[in-house]
Amino acid sequence: MSDAVLSQFKQKEEKKEEKAGRKLRIGIIGTGGISWVHFYQYAKMNDVEIVALADLEPWKAYERIEQFNLSPDVRVYSSDKELFDNEKDLDGVSICTYHRQHAGPTINALEHGVNVLLEKPFTVTLDEAVEVMRAEKRTGKFVSVGFQPRFDANMKMIKKIVESGALGEIYYIQTGGGRRRGIPGGTFIEDSTAGIGAVGDIGSYSLDMVLNAVGYPKPLTITGYTSDFFGKDPKYNGEDAKRFSVDDFAAAFVRLEGGIILDFRISWAMHPTLPATRLSSARRALSAFRRPTAGTAPSAVR
Amino acid sequence: MTLYHDICGKCAETIVPLVEEEDTNFYKKVRSFLDAIRTGGPAPVPTSQIVINQAIIDGIVRSAKLGREIEINIPEI
Numbered sequence: 001m002s003d004a005v006l007s008q009f010k011q012k013e014e015k016k017e018e019k020a021g022r023k024l025r026i027g028i029i030g031t032g033g034i035s036w037v038h039f040y041q042y043a044k045m046n047d048v049e050i051v052a053l054a055d056l057e058p059w060k061a062y063e064r065i066e067q068f069n070l071s072p073d074v075r076v077y078s079s080d081k082e083l084f085d086n087e088k089d090l091d092g093v094s095i096c097t098y099h100r101q102h103a104g105p106t107i108n109a110l111e112h113g114v115n116v117l118l119e120k121p122f123t124v125t126l127d128e129a130v131e132v133m134r135a136e137k138r139t140g141k142f143v144s145v146g147f148q149p150r151f152d153a154n155m156k157m158i159k160k161i162v163e164s165g166a167l168g169e170i171y172y173i174q175t176g177g178g179r180r181r182g183i184p185g186g187t188f189i190e191d192s193t194a195g196i197g198a199v200g201d202i203g204s205y206s207l208d209m210v211l212n213a214v215g216y217p218k219p220l221t222i223t224g225y226t227s228d229f230f231g232k233d234p235k236y237n238g239e240d241a242k243r244f245s246v247d248d249f250a251a252a253f254v255r256l257e258g259g260i261i262l263d264f265r266i267s268w269a270m271h272p273t274l275p276a277t278r279l280s281s282a283r284r285a286l287s288a289f290r291r292p293t294a295g296t297a298p299s300a301v302r
Numbered sequence: 303m304t305l306y307h308d309i310c311g312k313c314a315e316t317i318v319p320l321v322e323e324e325d326t327n328f329y330k331k332v333r334s335f336l337d338a339i340r341t342g343g344p345a346p347v348p349t350s351q352i353v354i355n356q357a358i359i360d361g362i363v364r365s366a367k368l369g370r371e372i373e374i375n376i377p378e379i
Binding site for chain 2: 021024037038040041042044045047048091092094115117121122123125126127129130132133134136137142143144145146147148149150151152153154157158161166167196199200203204207208211212216217218219220221222223224225226247250252254262264283284285286287288
């Protein structure tokens with residue numbers, strides 16, 4: 001291949017970050033779409049070394065090695081099991097697999113003494129989430145869930161306003177958001193890989209935004225609804241309509257501890273836009289109209 | 303963001319300015335994970351919080367299938 005062809009895969013030169021101490025040894029499990037962000041960030045940092053990759057389709061991992069100019073010594077495996085059987089001194093892994101493969105590889109990592117940065121949604125089911133937490137407790141290792149909006153200044157401001165007491169005691173929260181046309185493809189739309197649709201993909205962001213602001217009260221009861229009118233309709237979803245087997249819309253009425261009502265709705269596709277996030281007390285209310293960051297409030301996406 | 307409130311008995315709105323900054327959230331997500339590895343935890347976005355997020359998602363799916371309201375119980379870990 002000519003230099004011109006090869007150089008197109010090179011990343012732009014960026015100032016490498018200096019950090020004392022030995023390099024952290026990182027693995028990445030699942031090298032599809034979202035893993036790009038993880039590769040991109042790790043590759044910028046001087047105190048990190050990507051040493052091993054796993055993907056059911058290993059060619060994807062080899063493509064990332066080329067794309068990010070990684071060392072040819074990076075090991076590639078075709079499963080998380082194979083990776084952990086062979087890699088004995090990892091400090092952490094990013095898990096970027098499809099949703100149904102979140103819990104298994106995460107528990108596997110913890111059992112091998114490796115900390116995990118797990119992409120959202122946490123898991124598909126509550127049972128899986130509980131199993132992951134039991135593995136954390138058993139092993140003393142930790143899982144951080146990949147909600148980047150947590151680090152957004154405006155997200156922090158919402159929490160700060162609530163905690164300042166400026167709102168008063170909140171009794172009613174509306175959250176969620178609606179894409180009018182924004183159904184993803186790939187592994188996101190089949191039950192066998194994703195397990196959950198819009199409710200997990202973008203609903204989890206909206207829930208985190210408000211629940212984190214009010215201190216994550218426990219849910220007591222839920223009335224939920226999901227539908228798939230747009231995902232299953234070729235008019236809106238083309239060829240993908242045939243294999244679409246998750247929700248494209250969800251709505252719920254959730255009673256939370258502390259006398260708070262959570263009114264939630266999320267869509268990948270529907271006709272109207274959906275209202276903003278609002279937190280109401282008897283004295284005041286706060287409304288966040290605009291999406292403060294990508295992926296957080298899906299109403300502004302597509 | 304907008305704060306809705308009363309002033310002297312009248313409905314009023316106060317604008318809370320948005321912070322405009324470079325989007326470094328993905329960097330912070332990864333960096334905070336690495337820093338937590340170095341310090342031995344705790345996790346920057348801990349499962350002890352996100353399990354509640356997951357319980358709600360799980361509850362929505364189960365309630366939708368059953369067609370009625372359900373009670374949510376998160377097991378002790």
